[in-house]
Amino acid sequence: MQKLSKQNDPYEALARGVSQATAETLAAKKIQGLTIQERKARYYPLGSFASHVIGFVGSDAAGNLSGQYGVELKYDDVLRGAGPTQQNIQALVEKGSFLGAHDLYLENGAVLILTIDPNIQAEAERDLRDEAQKWNAKGGNVIVLDSKTGAIRAFANYPAFDLNAYGKVKDLSIFLNSGTSLRYEPGSVFKPFTLAAGLTQGSITPDTQYFDSGVIRIGNNVIHNAGNSAPNKWISMALFLQRSYNLGAVFIERTIGNAYFSDFLVKTLHFEDKTNVDLPQEINSSFANLKAKDAVDIDFATAAFGQGIAVTPIKLIQMFSAFTNHGIVMQPYIVDAIKRADGSVQATIPKQLGQMISSSVVDKEVPLLESVVSGERGSGMLARIAGYRIAGKTGTGDIANENGTGYTNRVNHTFVGFGPVTDPRFVILTRLEEPQGVRYAETTAVPLFKKIMKFALEYYGIPPDAQISPTP
Template structure:
């Protein structure tokens, strides 16, 4: 079909081809409140230039004139022109109108054009790791990564069929009887992402990555009551219009859903949730911290080798005391702890509608060793994705209900029929009253633990994590991952924010690197959603 498309000149055959080739569905992003949408991925007609070598009389002249405009070497163009019997040689696709017109104005013999439909991303790199791109695989154009891959069949539509005789050149004979079944155009998808929030989040994360020279960054904004993703940024990003120029395939990966890390102290609310839910602890339950815990031949210490003495469970979160969460873990036991970890969604995919989500790795706690359970209590020795972490904390915000995250709000057929995504409850992980107690503890953590979170008038629940990075058989002495998770307004949450930096340089703790970014984004969202102060 593609060969015929380029070589036939008869108008009726081109019209038939347009009937046979489906139009790919488009992708839209929310643009503020109401039913307003902006395009993220659309179809656009570009000019494709091709050569007919047998029509070219002066190869060198044609090559010299085409090379600078097509961006192809003189030698390569001459090579394409070497076979005088060759009826067709593609030269360059996706020419913009200005370049195509310059080539047309030269009126070169043997140089022809044909219009061709290509994917176009009018907002460049915005949400690129969520989108993915249209690439070429096995000589076919298909969606790769992100939404373009996950929804490939829905977006692509279905090709039509033509049953007709052909002449000696392979052209269809349409004068006689033939059977034509038109193509079915693809469906379009409309996202839960908000264009304004997405832009702000990407800019804030790019700035903090540059400031602390981080290797990568990730940010997720979620509605904890529904699981709808309002923004998702994975950095570094790329321009899907120029994906071939991207430095590394790693840039195509969405680190929010596809890259694993040991979460560190942002995981501590999970063990607290388990302890509260089975009645082993209460916010005011106290224990005495001596600065370390010995388990067999292993010794677990607090960050910076600090000792806090008599401390409540709320203070354990406020001061991020490692021995405190180990105390809770040993109260509830390994098997129950493991049950709650899995109930919060760790170790399995969240089910988000994005390609190639990673499910995590809980191999360490499956060994049922006391030291592994103890380490997991403060987020070490287990591997999770940022989205799993965000979804788990969103469950605490949502009265203990774990929601399935999603990025597509509705799918719209060419005839206007809509399929609207309904929020889905995965399970009730902890009782609502226990989720409420934990929220109060996390509000206290923000107010008493993080002086860089300045949001007067609002109750904000949150927790940071500064996690060591595994290296060889131990952990790096220099590199860490920083995370900050929080939701607000804490007792009627409208949004959850999750932020992560990989290997920031020159700063020691997430409470210093990410707390200001969290504050800026939260303040923006309070204003954007017109959420009035509570105090």
């Protein structure tokens, strides 16, 4: 009654978001002066499909609608269109001819045409969910990138949420796209960039060997290979990647030097720059410990195998795509075109960001990455697909203690791979956060990659490029 008793107030919203049944009951009472205004709202027919990509339209306390998360937020001004001004609305209200206008979602907005392929997206979501639940993982990501253009064909996160029931989500962090808004220590999947630094400087070649005793002391710190593996023999660059020896990465870093290593990552590869993918709330990767004035040898040594640094999944796959594109890095994007209300179409033009790794270095490194999958006992052997040459790298990243001292026994599993090697079409990142009861990514992220890559190659009809036998 307080709202109804206001002076000089021709319009007052009494309630919003009432049910259809309530609205019909009130309408039947035919209360003088009471107007029931149907409010337009987004409805998402596919529920949780691509929920982190799409986002949702929500309302604030005043009932004003706006995009929340995903492309709904990023392209809110494009989607909502021009619409009436608040001054025009007030004028209409005063005339008594237009009630509840500001509750309407504005008309004449544009239509977004996404790069997402619904079939690959559905496969990615299904496989990610199954693998995450199999290992009781806290979360996970799958990103499928068109290596030639940077177009994102699938972007799946676990857990997802129902876009039509976002109000029921209690943990609001679920709304964040962890593929763009989460930094994590990637582990050994970062080793290809350490090798690229050595090959670029020239002090490392594909034929370089080092003696691996399984342990090295740097200052007061001791570094072991994963699983305390101690081959005690000379190791080639191919075998270093295949077996993912930490000491191989440390050897490369110490050979090229701290300054060159840091500059290559930060200044040549621009690893700390955001990808500027057209999704909201992207954060940058961080190599702060390498740039710190008090940085010491152990900081650079551990960074060589992907610990002590932090990257986002979207940045990791963007930089990995350089190995598929002669060293050229592409701008990733999610909106393929914008169709305006007047019928005009604004298409996204693929954008090259530059030659960040030389084509000669890529030519040297790709066969080594392929050996991770094709080589005997390679950590990526479960990614083999009959008839296709596949390359990639595994990563098991230790998770640091929240107090910043030391590491927990929890891990992140990542695999980034591409194929067909002869003429790469897709780069795929698979990541599981804190899987339980399993130590290494070769058991989780690699089989997940294989399912999605196999589906994508067959779905697009990509011709086989080799007679490669599948994993026994």
